[in-house]
Amino acid sequence: MDGPRASNTPAYLRIAAELRAQIVSGDLPPDAQLPTEHELAERWGVARQTARNGLMELVREGLVVGRRPLGHFVRKREQMDYRPQEESRPAARPEMDTFVNQVSAEGREPSQTIDVALVKATPDIASRLQVEEGALVVARRRVRLINGQPVNINDSHHPLDIVKDTPIMSPADVPIGTNQLLADLGYPQVRAVDEIFVRMPTPEQIHRLDLSRGTPVALHYVTGYTADDRPVRCTVNVLPGDLHRIVFDRTFERKWTR
Amino acid sequence: MDGPRASNTPAYLRIAAELRAQIVSGDLPPDAQLPTEHELAERWGVARQTARNGLMELVREGLVVGRRPLGHFVRKREQMDYRPQEESRPAARPEMDTFVNQVSAEGREPSQTIDVALVKATPDIASRLQVEEGALVVARRRVRLINGQPVNINDSHHPLDIVKDTPIMSPADVPIGTNQLLADLGYPQVRAVDEIFVRMPTPEQIHRLDLSRGTPVALHYVTGYTADDRPVRCTVNVLPGDLHRIVFDRTFERKWTR
DNA sequence: GAGTGGTCTAGACCACATC
DNA sequence: ATGTGGTCTAGACCACTCT
Structure with a gap:
């Protein structure tokens, strides 16, 4: 079996971790659009709410911002x-x-x-x-x-x-x-x-x-x-x-x- | 009608707002336990997930901490x-x-x-x-x-x-x-x-x-x-x-x- | 063992900016 | 009009720690 709990870390955290890695590595550069909740859900085989939780984790970390109704984007920092x-x-x-x-x-x-x-x-x-x-x-x-x-x-x-x-x-x-x-x-x-x-x-x-x-x-x-x-x-x-x-x-x- | 959307602000934010007010007013002092998710859900007539979202809002604000599996408590600040x-x-x-x-x-x-x-x-x-x-x-x-x-x-x-x-x-x-x-x-x-x-x-x-x-x-x-x-x-x-x-x-x- | 929160699902409806 | 996210439900199972 390899459901949402294939590893013991929750699915939404694994989704967040993968996206985070892509962001800090620069693979997803500032201002790049992230996959939509739908896409993530489908790609990972989870419910939309679960994919969304992963996205929200990054939003709370300040790495990502939502621009309704366009989607989520890598945050650009200018200080x-x-x-x-x-x-x-x-x-x-x-x-x-x-x-x-x-x-x-x-x-x-x-x-x-x-x-x-x-x-x-x-x-x-x-x-x-x-x-x-x-x-x-x-x-x-x-x-x-x-x-x-x-x-x-x-x-x-x-x-x-x-x-x-x-x-x-x-x-x-x-x-x-x-x-x-x-x-x-x-x-x-x-x-x-x-x-x-x-x-x-x-x-x-x-x-x-x-x-x-x-x-x-x-x-x-x-x-x-x-x-x-x-x-x-x-x-x-x-x-x-x-x-x-x-x-x-x-x-x-x-x-x-x- | 007075469902979860009686006012136009989402239910979970109204729940958060009420609890926040009790915290900043000192009505709920530091270290006090908040209602459980179940209690909140019942009291407000919403699903547990909705009550939980209200609680999480305060956690993200840093006003509340969860102590599993005891419940949520008003955060004590000592700097x-x-x-x-x-x-x-x-x-x-x-x-x-x-x-x-x-x-x-x-x-x-x-x-x-x-x-x-x-x-x-x-x-x-x-x-x-x-x-x-x-x-x-x-x-x-x-x-x-x-x-x-x-x-x-x-x-x-x-x-x-x-x-x-x-x-x-x-x-x-x-x-x-x-x-x-x-x-x-x-x-x-x-x-x-x-x-x-x-x-x-x-x-x-x-x-x-x-x-x-x-x-x-x-x-x-x-x-x-x-x-x-x-x-x-x-x-x-x-x-x-x-x-x-x-x-x-x-x-x-x-x-x-x- | 009981009760807490933590996670998850499969649906649903809505608001809203862009197209 | 379309598609995005935002919110919500009514269930479910699990992990943990206190008693």
């Missing part, structure tokens, strides 16, 4: 560099600059949407801004896009009292940059803490970033402090894993000789 | 800090130190396995070490464990010619640290490039790290260069997303005043 240090450095130019320069240099068209809202602090923001959970904070939410496709989310949160009635609360670009503006308001940041978490996206993130299945995200929190250790900014960057390479370059202060 | 700078700083103490100190301070038991092999350079390693793809390089592979559970992979790769016949090729701890050893051999590193990628794990990574579904990983590459810009080390750290918080803390050189 742009993301430099946390520049994102959070005081010297950084106004809000869009790093992003705009990098993207337009590549001949692609950058844009962003901004909206500002008064929101109740979620636990993660509350603890970083040292306010009560549920307290009102200002959320300046931006989505950056390339050629109309969202590539990352950048939500800055500030304690209400320090940005009230300032341009930060207006949903428009701040030419000098919000960090410089905060400094001008008497809250210069002298220190920042960067944290990165890696997880699967929430349904809301999937929606805002138009993520396909099998795309994890990096959450990059930047909390900026003034000289007296007061947090005045907590920025949450959401970076789809398939689009970003997080890079930092360091020179060692002490050399490795003794 | 340890991972500091890229310390991992790649020359001043870092010998191989296990940072890790050992941090973990044993928490009353848990750290350990590691080491194996060393001559392997053909994969494309990612080859390009970073500036060798031909497929050329032989030395891979010093370590898995770090806490209480016997693997928590991260740390694979260092070196060009064969510079580490041949040195203690680096022995699968034992190097008390002074491999970076110091490289320096002693005449290859002090003065600069490093850090790259972080976020993806779903490969089957091999799932196996080595004993990952459950819905766990993305961060790949942290550190490439170390000597003063004449020769790469002498390429380390690949694989960090399960559910176990790690990547942190770095910075003080701004230039203050934000003008």
